[in-house]
Amino acid sequence: MKFRTNRHARRFIRFMFAVLLCASPLLVPAGPPAEAIALPALAHKFSPPELPPVITLLEDTPLYPEPDDSDEPWAVLSPQDVQTVEAEQEWYLAPPPGEQGKRWIRISTTWLGDMWMHIDYDRIGRIVPADTNIALIWSAALYTEPVQSAQTDVVLAPQTVHCNAMFQTPGGSNAYRIETSWLGDMWLVRPNRILLDMEIIGRDMVLPTETLRMEDSDTAHRLQRPSEAVMIPPQTVYALEKTVNGEYHVRDAEGAEFWIDLRYAQPASAKPSSDTIQLSKDTLIHLFPAMDHPIFGSLSPQKIEAFQQWDDEQGQRWYRIHSWNGDLWILPDH
DSSP states (O other): OOOSSHHHHHHHHHHHHHHHHHHSOOOOOSSOHHHHHOOOTTOOOOOOOOOOSEEEOOSOEEEBSSSOTTSOOSEEEOSOEEEEEEEOTTTTSOOOTTOOOEEEEEEEETTTEEEEEEEEGGGOSEEEEEEEEEEESSOEEEESSSSGGGEEEEEEOSOEEEEEEEEEOTTSOEEEEEEETTTEEEEEESOSSEEOSOEEEEEEEEEOSOEEEBSSTTHHHHOOSGGGOEEEOSEEEEEEEEOTTSEEEEEOTTSOEEEEETTSBOOTTOEEOOOEEEOOSOEEEESSTTOSOSEEEEEOSOEEEEEEEEEOTTSOEEEEEEETTEEEEEOTTO
């Protein structure tokens, strides 16, 4: 083939090179084909949340025949539950901080057919009834509606409140409608440090042995060394409430309030012992027997004197010993 100019020749060479490149097989590293194309083990396909079939309108909401609010609305709905039909693409994506981020949602009506509404992202959710008690571990602000923009200047001190409804969102966050004696029903929106489903107790409780005093319901999980454990002597306390995990919020005779867990107490059926135990391997040392925590290190194989013993429900014999970390429990050969 002849070319009239070098320019035509260069164009032809580039064209043929592109054809050969597209027709060439993809080069992959040596090895089984499956390994060459396998996706990373941790790769997961993103599944967006489903549009809730019912959402609760929290305020008067205009309705439009099309997702366009530049025209006058055809109607206005008062706060109520409505059935959804569809939503704009990526309606589930949270807006940037500080922005309300309106989303178009199509709903079904009985007199106008399917209509569109333009509502704030954080108002997409449903109010459902509830009947539970919530313990506020930290202070919490009150809101007139279950959205951040409805915050008031009122702040509740740590206490237990009754919740009669929840606002559930597709993203999984909840707001809680609580009862107050001076403002009526108000909302907690994303409160910090709360305990749900508290059981109101309201009676005396006898503590027959030394018991761990906890400033918070989870203090026992945060102890790093035996010296941090505060033990209270046998006494009667007034149990205010109880968590679903078995921790009690109590008040002592002097009016001080704190938390206890009956599992974090010295066993009442423990007996004196003068046994000498031969440890054949490293043995964990526990603050309380039969509890996975707190655990404060281990003892190397050695002989050791016990001053108490206790048999658990499985018939295993625990021994209490004097150690450099205080009086602790061991379960030999485990």
